Amino acid sequence: MKILLLNDFGTATGGAELQILSLRQGLRERGHEVRLLSSSISPIANTEVLSDYCCFGTNTKLQVLSQTVNPSAYLYLRQILHDFKPDVVHVRIFMGQLSPLILPLLKDVPCLYQTAMYRAICPTGKKILPDGSPCQDKPGLACLRQGCLTPPSWFILMIQRQLWQKWRKAFDLVVALSYGMKNKLEAEGIKPVQVVYNGVPERPKRPPLSDPPLVAFAGRLSLEKGVKVLLEAFAQVVAKLPQARLLIAGQGNEKTELVNLAEKLGISQHIIWLGHLSRTELENHFDSAWVQVVPSLWDEPFGNVTTEAMMRGTAVIASAVGAQPEIVKEGVTGFLVPPNDVERLANALVELLFNPQKAEKMGQAGRERALTHFSENRRTEHFLELYQQIYQQYYA
Incomplete structure (x- = not known):
């Protein structure tokens, strides 16, 4: 044809x-x-x-x-x-x-x-x-x-x-x-x-989780992506788990505002801003992530970063909007939280970062789901x- x-x-x-x-x-x-x-x-x-x-x-x-x-x-x-x-x-x-x-x-x-x-x-x-x-x-x-x-x-x-x-x-x-x-x-x-x-392209499963507890985000740094909510939730995580780190990959018109917010929250030293990365570079950086967060505020038509994380074997916490409820199996491959809910997002992060066995189990379930459905x-x-x-x- x-x-x-x-x-x-x-x-x-x-x-x-x-x-x-x-x-x-x-x-x-x-x-x-x-x-x-x-x-x-x-x-x-x-x-x-x-x-x-x-x-x-x-x-x-x-x-x-x-x-x-x-x-x-x-x-x-x-x-x-x-x-x-x-x-x-x-x-x-x-x-x-x-x-x-x-x-x-x-x-x-x-x-x-x-x-x-x-x-x-x-x-x-x-x-x-x-x-x-x-x-x-x-x-x-x-x-x-x-x-x-x-x-x-x-x-x-x-x-x-x-x-x-x-x-x-x-x-x-x-x-x-x-x-x-x-x-x-x-x-x-x-x-x-x-x-x-x-x-989503097939790839080998990531290595076993190791310290420090690492949270990952990938996407445009724009209002609808919910990065502000993630930073506020992560500040609550750091208060309970000071060794936690956050990787942020992406660029966008909110970068300066978000960097200033991180400084105001006192978490700048816990964040690594990676900028725009190729898919290969991103996967290399995210191989050590315990959980990937998709905190979108809008009804995203799909969620490539979600299925990529699942294929890697990473647990996902996503806003329950758009296609995310079709991708993430609640309580099995990760957690779904209401959009713009700092407390619920922080609680979900704490649950996984304090329980690496659960993060491993959810990541494996997500990988199996990605291979089967996506x-x-x-x-x-x-x-x-x-x-x-x-x-x-x-x-x-």
Whole structure:
């Protein structure tokens, strides 16, 4: 089968990009001819673009325009469809660089949209307000009134939304990353929706736990990720277990504020700020973690860091939001706590850091669950089934 993948970025950086690259590899290993079209831009400087085709992309102020109408993406895709003649097109993220202008080209091709964020129902893709609370409004004037968008960006992104609404029927199927995400999309009229969990690469189990007790976090340093809550909870842990340490991997616009908060809480000497790491570097640092925390405040569509921790054999404490209750088995592979609840998070951390045997047991259970339910092979096979399904709708 000839398969064309589309994604805004073709770099081995964020979770969506790693997923699309590993999917391409998995499909090629099964004998399929697979190519990837992305923009030429990288979200992180000096990172190689690994796509087969690259169109124009930008992370300057022009992006608000090009993500709405990108003629380069249209022209490249038109030529690729003519030359490559794919049997199926798989679109992942496209409303940040490639733009809805590509959609009319796909109306006569078997095509699915794997939505990695909520851009189909929210211009920011997150369905959260600037204060971190969930957004219950429909897209429109509410985005301006709530302060989610500036007037210029609001005007242009409303045009983008109109183009998406006009051409979204080019997709034969929408794929969500979790059932929680599926429910949100269907509540906004996006149908039909199927669910395919992200895949996590298999790796050897981490070494046995050893001192000092180590907590890990990986993700953007932004409001919705809940790092502030983690720091406040960790301060309570340090008061009871002074030898505890916290690894924080990631970068973001809250870095300075979080560093200042750590100093105010008196825990700076217990924290190691790792910055952005490649997946290999991150796994090397996190091999010694007793527990990994995912303190998100918003309904994340999935949770790659959760399944990666489980595959490593690390117990997980996660907020009970988004897809996390579908991934973490409460009391077996880790703990689920209410979002923004410092006390509950601190208590869960204390329970594992004072009981390494329980942390080991939960980590092993998580690894078994990751191998069974969240492997890359399982994801790739599931997509092949969906490709066949939409292909047969055209050519049966």
